Amino acid sequence: MSADAGTAIIGGGIVGLCLALGLAARGHDVLVLDGRDADMRASQGNFGLVWLQGKGAGYAPYGRWSLAAVQEWAGFARRLQDLSGVDLALRQEGGYEFFTDRAEFDAFGQDLHRQAAALGDGFSFELLSHGDLAQRLPGIGQKVVGASFCPLDGHVNPLRLHVALRRACLASGVRLAADTPVTTLRALDRGYEIAGPDRAIRADRVVLCAGLGAATLGPQLGFRAPIRAQRGELLITERVADPLPFLSSTIRQVDEGGLQIGGTKAESDRDSESTDQMAVLARHAVAVWPQLADIRVLRSWAALRVMTPDGYPIYQRAPDRAGAFLVTCHSGVTLAPLHATRLAAWIDDDPAAPDLEAFDERRFALS
Amino acid sequence: MNAASHFRDAPGMAPRSIRMSLDGETLLARPGETVAAALLAQSGDATRRTPVTGAGRTAFCMMGVCFDCLVTIDGRPNVQACMTPARDGMVIRRQIGARRLGDQP
Amino acid sequence: MSPDLVIIGAGPAGMTAARIAAEGGLRVVLLDEQDRAGGQIYRNLGAAAGRDWLGPDYARGADLLRGLNHPGITHQPRATVWRVDAARGVIWSRDGESHVTAAPHVLIATGAQERPVPFPGWTLPGVMPAGAAQILMKQSGMVAQDAILAGAGPLLYLVAAQMIAAGSPPKALVETGTDLRHALAKLPRALPAAMTLAKGLGLIRRIHGIPRHHGARDFRAVALAGGRIGFGFTTRKGPQELDCGLLLTHLGVIPQTHLTRSMGLTHDYDVAQQAWRPRLDAWGGSSRRGVRVAGDGGGIGGADAARAQGALAALAILHDAGRLDLDERDRRARPLRRALARALSLRPFLDAAYPVPKAFLAPPDDTIICRCEEVTAGAVREAAACGAHGLRLMRTALRTGMGPCQGRMCEPTVTGLIAQTTGCAPSALGPGRIRTPVKPVTLAEIAALGRQPEETA
Incomplete structure (x- = not known):
């Protein structure tokens, strides 16, 4: 019996779609199996940051990988826009991390020095006192004790990134199967059987990009998949005509004009918003930029991050057999350009592909 | 612009004794009336321009559901006129596009 | 002193429930978005003397308004509820300031909106x-x-x-x-x-x-x-x-379910009324203990049905609060159930007589269906054909429902268009997830909440 697909990608989020695009560009027959509309979807709850500062301070391979991604984003965005006709609104004009706590500011400064030591010339940053900041951003709140600034940081419109990837995939011949949840994976003599409540298909290769779903699907193919959920909440405001004069990791303006305020972390697998966290976010926004006080919140949002024990990606081949892969990460937007190119090459066993052993999940067995 | 109101007062209604301003011109209301009703009583014109395409809109649902009646009242942008009782001295401005950040001119 | 019961909405259901609960000895806070009690059906009745041309049905709400003159009832006008928090209570806003009112019992009587x-x-x-x-x-x-x-x-x-x-x-x-x-x-x-x-x-x-x-x-x-x-x-x-x-224009009314949906209550699709409504027991009890729903917000029945449902919910709350024994509750409920059955007996006829024409659930391509984000029916059809097969994926693709009305004006149409394009049933597409605040509130208001978790009303 012939397979239904050369490569089946389980998960139609940003990670899965990037890989689908990359594999299709390499000439593969790709089928993306996407779940239900109401499933947990980190790709529809994210902040759209293309972000470098602070990443990999404790793990140089992740820092280097993130740096390469940030450097390749502009070219990736152009290709994606050409394929999809969708404007991603990529802006890479630098971003701030604001602090209202002196000790946290100092500790983050140390992180950035370590990150700079690991990344060398490609990376730069500034540490700004409240006084420095007030000169650059006269509207800054009195409670902000300092900020870091990295000129490489930026953001995209995350919703349009998702739409662009879908359209680019379709334009590249990728097949997208909507409403197709997967519950069981089975290795056959040749290839894999992928089954859900509605249908079962066969594929020569399978790539698991199912976010939190990998925690239950992964072990069926011998992966450890040590993944947990971490809830992040966002506030979304009405449109504002004036451009916000800064981008930060917690406050950003989407190109349509509305603001996103986020950054909370709660160890929870429930994606409901909470009054406490809404208040924390609102207080933070007003502390950083007091002019925001009378801006209206249209809704809050909560979504679950897909977290590994150390927070870095897992790129993993199945331990015992060829043709099965686990791909999971928390920074799917930042890393998108690499997932659509170098990671696709790695899955393809291209000799020119990078060595990704640093992201092998066996690193967790050692500790 | 300059469309006449599409409403008239039913017989026996009290005169409009509340004085407000709309973009500098006098806007009258009767006690118990909302700002949206006063706007519709004065004219059939648009009272805002949408932030997306700049299309003209005016009060629509009159019950707080649709947010088409947004105006700036006493410097506060994007206020629902249909949920705001008219008061003497209110300074009302048509909402043109998205709101501004900070103080209104 | 914290109340025993918070009622959201001062229409026929909420006003009836407030009076019965207060007469039964409960302290009631009645939150309502309007300046005067009455809901939409009896809107402004207390100040509309002399307008006989509005007809006799309008005047019939007068007894409900009088019923609010009870020392056990605190009526809070112009109170916009924007979240019901399981731990803190009912969070509402007035004049740019938010308040929290906690009570062991909540009755949601938010009525209908026009379709x-x-x-x-x-x-x-x-x-x-x-x-x-x-x-x-x-x-x-x-x-x-x-x-x-x-x-x-x-x-x-x-x-x-x-x-x-x-x-x-x-x-x-x-x-x-x-x-x-x-x-x-x-x-x-x-x-x-x-x-x-x-x-x-x-x-x-x-x-x-x-x-x-x-x-x-x-x-x-x-x-x-x-x-x-x-x-x-x-x-x-x-x-x-x-x-x-x-x-x-008019094509009937649908329940206002943003608040009940934001709370995660179980909802069902009512095929005859082509709208979602919370799943309720015979006493208005929802899928969450302590939360009841009465009136058109629980399914369209009209003002007479709303009165009966409000009264039944109030009796159940009095019983839950230990103020009314089971026999008395059931005895008083009997005539109410007859009135409710009489009022609701007309609905199947009306629903069948005035069906919503399909063209308004799935209008022509050049119709703006999301008034806030100005999205056309054609764009929704095209996105659905490209795989946006659900309300959330559609929101991602086109921002439908992301403006200040939060989908109140477009969700039925987006649902109809996706159903038409993909061939699925409208009931398979929802209910769409609603997030708080269900009405916009300022960052300053939300920020201030964190400092005053105790109730302030």
Whole structure:
């Protein structure tokens, strides 16, 4: 019996779609199996940051990988826009991390020095006192004790990134199967059987990009998949005509004009918003930029991050057999350009592909 | 612009004794009336321009559901006129596009 | 002192429940978004003396308003509830400040909204829901002039009759079509409501002399000079072109479920009413303990049904609070259940007689269906064909429902368009997830909440 697909990608989020695009560009027959509309979807709850500062301070391979991604984003965005006709609104004009706590500011400064030591010339940053900041951003709140600034940081419109990837995939011949949840994976003599409540298909290769779903699907193919959920909440405001004069990791303006305020972390697998966290976010926004006080919140949002024990990606081949892969990460937007190119090459066993052993999940067995 | 109101007062209604301003011109209301009703009583014109395409809109649902009646009242942008009782001295401005950040001119 | 019961909405259900609960010894806080109690049906009744032309049904709410004069009831007007928090209580906003009112019992009586009637041109100034014109009559004594009424349903006839009585008759009545053959099959079940039916027929008789168009479809409005509206539609006689100052449309009402959905309560799709409603037991009990729903917010039944449901919920709350024993609760409930059955017996007839034409659930491509983000039906169809097969994926693709109305004006249509494009049932597409705040509030208000978790009302 012939397979239904050369490569089946389980998960139609940003990670899965990037890989689908990359594999299709390499000439593969790709089928993306996407779940239900109401499933947990980190790709529809994210902040759209293309972000470098602070990443990999404790793990140089992740820092280097993130740096390469940030450097390749502009070219990736152009290709994606050409394929999809969708404007991603990529802006890479630098971003701030604001602090209202002196000790946290100092500790983050140390992180950035370590990150700079690991990344060398490609990376730069500034540490700004409240006084420095007030000169650059006269509207800054009195409670902000300092900020870091990295000129490489930026953001995209995350919703349009998702739409662009879908359209680019379709334009590249990728097949997208909507409403197709997967519950069981089975290795056959040749290839894999992928089954859900509605249908079962066969594929020569399978790539698991199912976010939190990998925690239950992964072990069926011998992966450890040590993944947990971490809830992040966002506030979304009405449109504002004036451009916000800064981008930060917690406050950003989407190109349509509305603001996103986020950054909370709660160890929870429930994606409901909470009054406490809404208040924390609102207080933070007003502390950083007091002019925001009378801006209206249209809704809050909560979504679950897909977290590994150390927070870095897992790129993993199945331990015992060829043709099965686990791909999971928390920074799917930042890393998108690499997932659509170098990671696709790695899955393809291209000799020119990078060595990704640093992201092998066996690193967790050692500790 | 300059469309006449599409409403008239039913017989026996009290005169409009509340004085407000709309973009500098006098806007009258009767006690118990909302700002949206006063706007519709004065004219059939648009009272805002949408932030997306700049299309003209005016009060629509009159019950707080649709947010088409947004105006700036006493410097506060994007206020629902249909949920705001008219008061003497209110300074009302048509909402043109998205709101501004900070103080209104 | 914290109350025993928070009621959200001061329409017939909320006002009835408040009075019964207070008479039973409970301390009640009644939160309502309007300046005066009454809900939409009895809106502004307390200040509308002398407006006999609004008819006798409107005046029937007077006893409910009087019932609020009870020391156990604290009525909070202009209170916009934006979140019901399981731990903290009901969070509401007034004049830019938020308050939290906690109580062991919550009754949600948020009523109905008009069903959106989307067609090309429905966003133009000069096009309004008929219910909005009725609100202007009740609250401001303002009557539409040079107006056309278009659509279907009892409210259309009522507004027409009120306009005639106020001396400003509509210049035409354009009806989308009454499915009388289907409805007549339901008529025997509607006999208990014969009085209401007779009143309805009386209304229709009062609309003599007004030009009427039946079986109208393909609505289209364009802006003419001087702020007038050109209204095109098609009947069996062919294309028609009318013009008017105001085009007032109506296709019935649907439950307001943003609050109940934001709380994560279980909802079901009501196929006959083509809308979502919370799943309730015979006492208005929802899927969450301590939270009850009464009135049109739990499914459209009208004012008489809302009174009965409000009373039943209040009896159940009194029983839960240990103020009423089981026998007494059930004894007092018996006449209420009869009244409720009588009121609801008319619904299957009305739902069958005035079905929502499919063209308004899935309108032509050039119709703006999301008024906030200005998304057209054509864009929704195209995105659905590209795999946006659910409400959330559609929001991601086109921002439908992401503006200040939070989907209240577009969700039924987005649902209809996805269902039409993908072939699935509307019930498979929802209910869409609603997040708080269910009405916009400022960052300062939310920020201030964190410092005052204790209740302040």
